[in-house]
Amino acid sequence: MLANESVNPIRKGRALTPFSLPVLPTGRKAVGRNKEPRFSNGVNLTLNTQHSTLNMAEPLLEVKNLKKYFPIRGGILSKPIGYVYAVDGVSFFLNKGESLGLVGESGCGKSTTARVILRLIEPTEGEILFEGKDICRLDRKGMRAVRRNMQIVFQDPYASLDPRRTVEQIIGEPLDVFRISTKKERKERVAYLLQKVGLSPDHARRYPHEFSGGQRQRIGIARALALNPKLIIGDEPVSALDVSIQAQVINLLEDLQKEFNLSYIIIAHDLAVVEHVCDRIAVMYLGRIVELAKDKELYTAPVHPYTVALLSAIPIPDPKITRKRIILEGDVPSPMRPPAGCHFHTRCSRKKDVCQSAIPKLTEIKEGHFVACHFS
């Protein structure tokens, strides 16, 4: 067995709340204190260990009215005959050093939002401001500079690592792409990063198939850290892992964030996963954010009927507390034909006539708590 697959489920000093995952002690050992190597060509990739509270309120990322409609083509001329309204007017900001959870059922547009923010695909409409600059207006050179600061950790640690490459080649690839290091420096940095994610420098020579799912995800995290980014987007980073391993990886992400002052967007289809690691949570339904609030507030005082229903499905491990399970009627409508007005009206028990024609705006109902419902 390789490093860090131990199975003590609860991190010391932390209570399990009704929505908690068991939390495992990665501790400071996993996020090792080994010395960070430097580069001979003057590039400074020193990970920022100053967890400043001063810059907490500076937005790193602002997303404004983001839309992504995928054309559906048909006929012999392959003309658009319709659209998949995958992301339909999403707005939020992310402060430096903050983590935001993006939660919603499968197909609601979470991954598309991530891919557009990273400009892996182009938006149909909207603005993406990274450190105040609209990245949609940047040319290839400008975008290359921004890309160093934005990295992604994918859902499937089996599919996201090239099986023919060694761990050193995988983690060192971003350094090669940006021509940052000599061979020796790359080796040193890979060893450093492996220790930071709770693996051993000896693992650098091995291939992905020699690792478990949790360890592969640690390799994916090390790769994301290679260029000392400011933002990491985790697209369901633990969904494919066993529950006990999920908690270890979540702990690792949390420790790395504190140590390196990273900002995160953590995507999940399950509210329980993001609770630990996220400061604020945005709930998505059919391409739109329906509620956004600080984590505790969202879990204890949800307002949007969809959030209330999602939370009611999470069991509370305390027999004294009971909560009525709300079963949503019907399926999520197709994003090719989203309902008019409030997208949620076909399943909402509180709907009125206005809900079928007018789109509810995401409105601040109290400080930092935003809800898109005509009756909130």
Ligand SMILES: Nc1ncnc2c1ncn2[C@@H]1O[C@H](COP(=O)(O)OP(=O)(O)O)[C@@H](O)[C@H]1O
């Ligand atoms: N390249 C694409 N072309 C057409 N439709 C797409 C494409 N990528 C995603 N979609 C559709 O967009 C919707 C949102 O997908 P996605 O963002 O992957 O959802 P999530 O990550 O929340 O599960 C889904 O209906 C999906 O089928």
Ligand code: SF4
């Ligand atoms: S706007 Fe209407 S349909 Fe939508 S969540 Fe509110 S009450 Fe329900």
Ligand SMILES: [Mg+2]
């Ligand atoms: Mg997805």
